[in-house]
Amino acid sequence: MGVTGTPTNINQGSKTKGGIGESTLRPDGTLKVTGEFAYSSDMWHEDMLWGHTLRSTTAHAEIRSIDTSEALAMPGVYAVLTYDDLPTEVKNYGLEIQDTPVLAHGKVRHHGEPVAIVAADHPETARRAAAKIKIEYVELPVITDEASATAPDALLIHEGRDDHHIGHVPHPNIVHRQPIVRGNADEAAKRADVIVSGEYVFGMQDQAFLGPESGMAVPGEDGGVDLYVATQWLHSDLKQIAPVLGLPEEKVRMTLSGVGGAFGGREDISMQIHACLLALRTGKPVKIVYNRFESFFGHVHRHPAKLWYEHGATKDGKLTHMKCRIVLDGGAYASASPAVVGNASSLSVGPYVVEDVDIEAIALYTNNPPCGAMRGFGAVQACFAYEAQMDKLAAKLDMDPVEFRRMNAMEQGTLLPTGQPCDSPAPVAELLRRIKAMPMPPEQQWLAAGEQADVRALPGGLSNTTHGEGVVRGIGYAVGIKNVGFSEGFDDYSTARVRMEVINGEPVATVHTAMAEVGQGGVTVHAQIARTELGVTQVTIHPADTQVGSAGSTSASRQTYVTGGAVKHTCENVREKVLEIGRAKFGSYHPAWATAELLLEGGKVVTDGGEVLADLVDVLEGESVDLELEWRHRPTEAFDLVTGQGNGHVQYSFAAHRAVVEVDTELGLVKVIELAVAQDVGKALNPLSVVGQIQGGTTQGLGVAVMEEIIVDPKTAKVRNPSFTDYLIPTILDTPTIPVDVLELADENAPYGLRGIGEAPTLSSTPAVLAAIRNATGLELNRTPVRPEHLTGT
């Protein structure tokens, strides 16, 4: 239909023959290194228009009027839409709570909120037209923290809330609250010989995926629309898009286009509905591509948090109790805040045995930028705080911090604060042992060499800020626990369609799911699973679209578990069908068809004794098998809203880090020398990808430790640094060597025993770096990211 750059079938080819456990290479690798892989911003259509969004310049205001006439009159402008142009009564969307307006109506609640959209024949025309839209705002006071949000006379961010959390929150400006009470923390505190407490602050981090929000909507002849877009969950988008457009879901056909990273930032809708509205209004294909500035306003961020913790321990080093309060700033709209609260509270103890706890986590509505999903999802903020507490306790008891952690480490069978037993391996002590045993990087080499230091190896690098004087080294450790998959009773299923047939004289399997490949390597692993289960070399991965059932989200470290599980399950059923065909055709030739356990291997039907019964080509000649099946992991349940008790999580993953840093104490500059990781992955389906995920997650944790933060002006709630000039993510110079030690202790409930991988390394990376900087400087450092002024006291 004239769209170029649409996703293509990825032919696995015969070069890679690997099943699970092998480091097979990405099927999309060649396209990606030649520049031919079609990302969502690469779509092109001969007759397309460009969409652009006008965003609010203020954080909290009533909209008195919007005048679009001048913009509409500009040559090249095809449409200018505001709230009044929305086609149905459904004007909001949202992941959990439908509180986010497609276009602002009545008021704006955060800086950068979409107010109007424009379609024009050139992106610059669209931008200039948007600039001509006149909006009259009446400023309202901004709510930016807990005190201003929960004051008795506080303005309500959302008046008339009627979502299902409103009944149990103490104030309408609190999105959700989850307490967890187990044992008696006050009573247990009396047994403590030492008690430490601290207040911790975690800054607002951005996913900063490189491929900006973008895509193309093409109006269909049937009045529907085809949308090509980068997202994390096609079917979740679909459920939010179709009602606003007033279309049945089957008339909104979504296809995943190339995704340039996600990390949680594409769980929410960004440009999807806007592009569809403009395409349906103009009758032309509409492409929207955010620039980096707009991208910072176009997606939710990681919740900034304040955390208050108290821990006690006996003098022989056993934890007695823990009390904490976690306040997450959810910003103007709910997004994933309720689930983030559930994670932050239920994982707030960390991977330790503490029987008596008193926990409370809340998420606020404020006029700050909306926050939602990001890699680590609520567990990151808690890990930063509880690991600082562990170091404080160890110091107070004059114990080795790693030994102190090992003494209190949870293990298989330990009850979590929610009362849920951990029923799979929990190798926390072992990971700590391994991380400590890993060889240390050489002592300050530049010093030992006795020569001129290579400035590139020093804090400040080529800026030539030091030659080694005033540089001190520190070492820090941390470990964390992350849940895998969606929790709290969510029906977390996935769907896979698998087809087996003979093409050009070879047996070929085609795997079709709606899984968003966001770079994590799901497409590689799906082919490996199909090869393992079906014994074929050739596997084609069909483009992800909404023509197949939902795969759920590419988040929460769940896709290899759940969609991988669905592919495995469907392949197993396809295998049975193939064997039935084989029995019907060839069963009379050999008794083993009826009596033996049969497998598909190397393109043949074989017995478990290795005897070959038939070629798959002969079995499938003239036939094909095609099945679409859903697969679920075992169910979870909601946490009790008063006690927090409940079997809320499916699985856990664990990672430990050791950071070695050097700090220029004069200028407050930090150089991370090495960041070693030990992680249990259950089973490494693709070891190369596993290591890549662990190193990538570690680097995002490093980023938030020393540089990454969205700065929001506390007086105006305006974002100060929406650019890669001012929001810093680690470069190759900021990132140290990251040695990885992978442990594989199978979880017998998971497909192949695997554990979700992607998120755990983001947790403990940050507190390990902080611990190392504290170790180097002797400073308390209760805030992340650490900036020079925190180190120099200026």
Added chain:
Amino acid sequence: MRVNFTVNGRKQEADDVWEGESLLYVLRERMGLPGSKNACEQGECGSCTVRLDGVPVCACLVAAGQVEGREVVTVEGLADFAKQREEGCATGACGGTSLQEAQQWQAKGTDSQTGEGDELAPIQQAFIDAGAVQCGFCTPGLLVAADELLERNAEPSDADIREALSGNLCRCTGYEKILDAVRLAAARQERQEEAV
């Protein structure tokens, strides 16, 4: 305005170019070469790195008018560019490609559906083999920058690699496998030279 320049060895002309359009926009939206990526469009991330008369530049920071009469190589032409250079090596032309040499070659077509039939530059193959590609959005820019590094420094130290690639952001990999890829390409290049 009209801009005439050479892209991957082919003469190109772009009409109706706005004064403010960048080379990146012209490549992506007018030439049908979206390989150079639009991650920040302000010269911070390096995803749109191309070579302009042999020098790596951020295509987003180059006004389209500035390339009049000049030679641009994008990731789409990288494999052929590397091959031509390799052939040129036999005559001792290593360590840079002259404009004249560059003008004598043309990128060959490949199957844009699957990428099959592509003959890859050593650095491209190394990125695949080392697992340096995840989402891949940073990859084209990194490849152009890394290829240029290996052209002028066949045996880079880790510090050299880090310095050369410090203008290219990657959010997925943690860079370790990118370092591996550059080391791998350098080692293969060395082996090949030894074999010659």
